[in-house]
Amino acid sequence: MFSSKENINILTSLLIDYGVEHIVVCPGSRNAPIVHNFNESPNFICHPVTDERSAAFVALGIANQTGEMVAVCVTSGSALLNTLPGAAEASYQNRGIIVISADRPQAWIGQLDGQTMPQPNALGSFVEKSVNLPECKDEVERWQCRRLVCEAILTLMTTKRSVHINVPITEPLFDFTTKELPELQGIFPLRWSDETERNYFLDMLSRSQRPMIVIGQSQRFEIPNNAISKLRQGITILAEPLSSDDPSPSLDDTFVKIGSNTEEYKPDFLLYIGSTTISKRLRQFMRTLNDCTIVMLNEQMQIEDITQHASYILQGSATTVLEDLSSILQLEKNAFGMNWDSLLSSVREDAKKQPVKITEQAVQELEKHMTKESDVYYANSTAIRLAARHANHFVFCNRGLNGIEGSLSTAVGASLVSEGNVYCVIGDLSFFYDQNALWNMHLKPNLRILLLNNGGGEIFKQLPGLEKSPARDEYVMASHHTTAVGACHQYGISRKAVSKAEDISNAIDWLTEEGGNAPRLLEVASPPALPRREGACPPKNNN
Secondary structure, X not given: OEOOOHHHHHHHHHHHHOOOOEEEEOOOXXXXXXXXXXHHOOOOXXXXXXXXXXXHHHHHHHHHHHOOOOEEEEOOOHHHHOOHHHHHHHHHOOOOOEEEEEEOOHHHOOOOOOOOOOOOOOOHHHOOEEEEOOOXXXXXXXXXXXXXXXXXXXXXXXXXXXXXXXXXXXXXXXXXXXXXXXXXXXXXXXXXXXXXXXXHHHXXXXXXXXXXXXXXXXXXXXXXXXXXXXXXXXXXXXXXXXXXXXXXXXXXXXXXXXOOOOHHHOOOEEEEEOOOOOOHHHHHHHOOOOXXXXXXXXXXXXXXXXXXXXXXXXXXXXXXXXXXXXXXXXXXXXXXXXXXXXXXXXXXXXXXXXXXXXXXXXXXXXXXXXXXXXXXXXXXXXXXXXXXXXXXXOOEOOOOOOXXXXXXXXXXXXXXXXXXXXXXXXXXXXXXXXXXXXXXXXXXXXXXXXXXXXXXOHXXXXXXXXXXXXXXXXXXXXXXXXXXXXXXXXXXXEEEEEOOHXXXXXXXXXXXXXXXXXXXXXXXXXXXXXXXXOOOOOOOOOO
């Protein structure tokens, strides 16, 4: 029987999967549940050592002789600090050991309780990675716990330097009622530059019956269009304007159309490239892929597991891997791929028939003027989702943290060093939040701003249940009466405003004209007339 503590069982299962065999164990009550698990499993050989400082060096000696990963397990408090010399020596020998420390609950740190001290990162720069496991109250924390253990061990495997895994454990400590360990697989490294590992990846891909590539946010020109076009002949590729000059139709719309009937669309092999995605529904879909081999590609060998089910981290550049795949693979579309092609085609056709608001119509009209070479910056929230629906080229967006600040400033920065027009499509809250970007004496006429002014945060209307709150419009959506007329006058920006659909086309023609002697801003729609609180400033006459 194993411990009832889920973080301990996850750790134990993953150490087995990574092939760790030798563990040096030190005495203590707080780490006793961990030692109990190691003793219960026939996969481990435990070596008892009382002195923690000696124990870390014993682990190093075993590692030197076996050439394998070795762990040392200690109790809480100063016991952890005693492992530092051995862990540091192992790091400097490029051998590395796994230091596993039991810990007391965070609430008791600094509260005069015995053997308590801040243990996360206690070994400082002498270990390459330090992780602090959650105690696993739900599925998200179970996933986090697995990921953190994998991060630590993957770091040791790739850097050959020591790592530290800290395991908080609350009482009761000695409940050994779990019959079996969870069946968990580690996340293993692959290198595209290594022929054996590359061939292993190619073998997995070639045996797949339902292959898929998903491309998240990437740098411009990082994703080679020719390679993508060729790979699409045999592999389903989902990409957004943040990643590709040849994006898929809106993936949010796609998964709305799929609904709950997802089984026939699930891949058995997924290569994930790049950073984040716009589509939350895509992320939710990938997190249901329990039976799929998932490979995350990045150059830094970092675990950024957006899918929650990663099996491998493939080290390599997106450009190189995609170009190599397009030249290596013999591709032919099967039923799975044709099913996806039919779905995406229907989503694209449906988008042409849907009635749209005037702000979305403005984006549609603007995109008719854009080419693969256009420099277009979309702000977050509603704006970037309109890009996902209507842009057929690469777009820029601050999706690293997804904040509304700085969207206009980023576009201004691009315009200062660009010869051609730079476009910024932005909502009203993002624009007014960042309007100081226009407080710049060196603005160039090539800056073109499409301001979608709905009089508040339109995206918040999409949150189910929020309509029940009387605080939604005024406080959450930050509804307002503001227009850009004052800012444009103050900063020397040429402005047009339209609120009728029939005026959109001519206004977009004006926005996209070459030349001029000042930046241009097209403001579409008008803030709604809302009741004003007593004492509030009256609305200005903007005519």
